[in-house]
Amino acid sequence: MKMCQTGTKTWCIRITLLMLLIIFFYCFSYYLQRKTGSIKPPPPSRPMCDKWRMQNRWESLKFNITRKRKLFFGMEDFFWRQHNSAFGLPYGIKGMEPLLLKILAGTNSFKMPESIENLECRTCVVIGNGFGIRNHSLGAIIDEHHVIIRLNDAPVRGYEQDVGSKTTMRLFYPESAFYNPNLHNDPDTLQVLVPFKQQDLRWLKEILYNEKRMRKGFWKPPPQIWTATSSQIRVLDPYFLQHTASKLLKIQLTSRGKQKPIHPTTGILAVFMALNYCDEVHVAGFGYPGDQNVKQPIHYYGSTTMKSMKNSYHDLSQETEALKRLEDIGAIKFLHHNS
Known part of the structure; x- marks a missing residue:
C-alpha cells in the first residue's frame, strides 16, 4: 500500500515538473517573439481608415474647404447671426433667408444621426442611377457602408440585388420627389432637398405648413401631397453645389448673356x-x-x-473627366469598372 502511494506521488511530481517546463517554454518563446518583433498583432475587428493618407489626398484636390462644415442648414445659421451669401439659388440663398428660416422652424432638425456622427471612420457610397450598375450584384457590398446616398427618384424595391436595400439619405428636388417617400426608402432615411430655385423652397414650405400649393415654375408637376416625416427632412447648404461647380467642374457661376447655363448633376454633387x-x-x-x-x-x-439629355443643363463629359481625376488620385473608388 505504501509502495502504491509512493509511486503516485512520484508521478504527480513528474507531471507537475513537466507542466512547469511547458509553461516556461511558451513564456520564453513569447518573450523572444516580442523581443525580435516577429509576433504579429491580432487582426483588427473592423477596417480602419488611414486618415493621414486620405487627408493628404483631400488636400491635393485644393478645394479650400473644411470637412468640418455642416452639410445641412440649421436654425442657428440664421437665428443668431446674419447669413451672408454672395449668390442666389442654386449657389447661395441670397434673398431666400426668411423663407428658409420658416422651413427650418417646421423641420427643427439639421444633423446627421449620432450613430454616424460618432464614428471614428465613416465609409460612404454614392449610388448613381446609371444603367452600368445592373447585373453586378453589388447589393450586399453597398449595404455594408455606414452612409448610403441615393439620388432623386431612383427605386430600390425590386432592384436590391444590384443596388442594395438600405438608404441613409436621398438627395432630391421637388420634381424628383417620390409621392410616397416610404416606398423606396427606410423609415429613418434623411430626405435632403437640393434647392435649385425659389419654387423648390416654396414647395417645401407649403408641404410643411399644409398651405395652398403653387404649381407654376416647375418643369414637371411635383407631389402635391408628400408624406415625409418632418424630422427626417434636411436642406442641403448650396455652398456644396457652389464648390462642386466652381472647384471641381470649373463652371462659371454666372451665365453670360444668352449663354445656356451649366449646372452640376445631383450625382456629382453627392460625390463632392x-x-x-x-x-x-x-x-x-x-x-x-x-x-x-x-x-x-x-x-x-x-x-x-440619351435623347432625354439632349437639352439638359449638364455637361456630362466634363463630369466624367472630374470623376476620373478623383479616381486617379484615390479620393474615390468605383465598385465596378463599368460605371
Missing part, C-alpha cells in the same frame, strides 16, 4: 458632398452611354435614353 463628410468614398452606377447608343437606357430602371 461625400468627400466633405466621409473618410472613404465609393461610387457605383455612374456613367452614360455614348451618343451613338441612342436606344440604350441611361438608368438601371425605366426606358429613358
